[in-house]
Amino acid sequence: MNLKHQYHHKPVLVKESIENLITDQNGIYVDVTFGGGGHSYAILKKLNKKAILISLDQDKESIKKNFIKDKRFHLFHNNFIHIRNILNRSHIDKVSGILVDLGISSLQIDNPIRGFSNRFNCVLDMRMNQESFYSAQNVLNECSKQELFHIFYEYGEFKNAKKIAEKIFKKRSKKNILTTLDLIHIFFMKGSFKKRKKFLARLFQSIRIEVNNEINILKDFLLESSRILLPGGRIAVISYHSVEDRIIKYFFKRGIIVNKIHFKTLPFKMIHKKVIKPSFQEIVNNPRSRSARLRIAEKT
Structure with missing residues (x-):
């Protein structure tokens, strides 16, 4: 791995998410939102030599800017809703942990031609997958x-x-x-x-x-996560607005996805009763982290 890499995108709540996510240092982990690679990089630093990390991103720019060179690491260009297909291709049935960061990366928001930000006058685009x-x-x-x-x-x-x-x-x-x-x-x-x-x-x-059909994809993915996690495996989700956070909270706490399903037996148990927020120092260092909310749950 390139230890000298300086992230263009500052990963949010890295310490809190990684420490809560990894329960088996020899396990198989998935970072379904690779972005600038900061979370994937941090996960790999915590894993042993026999472990595997699979990362996904639907944005080709993120794939092109990948800086991680590690035999344990496998990066795919795809939306995380297709995680089951990716795992099947890798001959993997279940995983030890899943990390999801639902934010926009700096690679996207700071690029004037992508149309994500109201700071620039540019064509209205906002596609995370530029092939859409x-x-x-x-x-x-x-x-x-x-x-x-x-x-x-x-x-x-x-x-x-x-x-x-x-x-x-x-x-x-x-x-x-x-x-x-x-x-x-x-x-x-x-x-x-x-x-x-x-x-x-x-x-x-x-x-x-x-x-980007973000809400429907999030709901479907949460359902899929309950099927691909090993018992005792964990999922860490970082959201940035109340619409997402409410869906995540209800699913982890009550097994409910509105308009989708209501589990009779809860598939997850919450690791922390309260949502985890960035520290004051992190917000000072990275103002874009101020709205981040982290929830962690464990497969029952």
């Missing part, structure tokens, strides 16, 4: 008014989701919404810079979740 044909432009210019309402109400938790959808619908009837500035200029807001910043962050979050 469905982008933010499709969402904003093709979804019905009711569909837009659902996106902003469910994924952004906007109380005024109907008004937001109507403004977008009205704007696009005159001209297609193609760039980040096209979208931002629709919403003139009185009030502080902080209030506007928070609004735009939630707006972009809502669209990104829809573009």
Whole structure:
């Protein structure tokens, strides 16, 4: 491994997630959101020579920038919903632990041409998998008014989701919404810079979740995780907004996935009663970590 590597993307809650995740240093582990590679790198440092780490990422840029050279490490270009196929190809049935970091990597958000950030004027894209044909432009210019309402109400938790959808619908009837500035200029807001910043962050979050089908994929993956973990194996999930965190908490605590399934026997037990948050020092060193929430559960 390249010990001199300097991460462009600072991994969040590394110490807390890795220490809680690894229970068998000779086991098989999966990092389903490789990103900048920080979590994978930290996992490998804790594992013995006989262990295996399989990592996935649907973003080709992350795959290209992989810096880890280790015989125990195997990296695949795929969405984590396809984890079962990846394990089958590797002749693996069950694993000792799963790490999921649901955040956007700095490789994505700091790249002006990817359209994830409202800091740049660029084409509205937001695809994590650049081979996908469905982008933010499709969402904003093709979804019905009711569909837009659902996106902003469910994924952004906007109380005024109907008004937001109507403004977008009205704007696009005159001209297609193609760039980040096209979208931002629709919403003139009185009030502080902080209030506007928070609004735009939630707006972009809502669209990104829809573009990448993040909530449905998360629900399906949580179900799959209960099938591929060994008894006593652990799953650590880092989320960044209440929509995701609520789904994770209900599944770990109650075995419930809304619109999917309700387990009669709980597949997991929580390792910590309370959610784990970044320390003050981590937030100072990496402000993007401030909204991170870590939950760890163990397969019963």
